[in-house]
Amino acid sequence: MAKTKFTPQKLERLESRVRFIKGTNRLLYLTTAVSCGLLVIASAFPYKRENDKLQAKLRSSQDREQAALDIKEHREIELNALREDQAYLEVHARDRLNYYRKGEKILRFERDR
Secondary structure: OOOOOOOHHHHHHHHHHHHHHHHHHHHHHHHHHHHHHHHHHHHHHHHHHHHHHHHHHHHHHHHHHHHHHHHHHHHHHHHHHHHHOHHHHHHHHHHHHOOOOOOOOOOOOOOOO
16 A cells, blocks of 8 residues: 655645544533533432422421420420419419409400410
């Protein structure tokens, strides 16, 4: 087989083709990398939504638990006052049964329920 001579024009065209192929390869690599990254990100969205729903449900449960604990603490304080504090017991009983002493003025405030 005969050796081919490379003229400057042929060499320039060959280098031009090589640059074009390298540029195309870089572009394809970049496109593939970006599309893989977007695929990974897109696959994470359903899990994030589910996580947000579960977090909201957890916060709601914690709020209800705290409200129940507050009510329990209030009732325990009231129970201890009824058991141990005679003055509180008297005031509570008189208020509940509408009793009053002679000469005493009672002011009642209605609550909005």
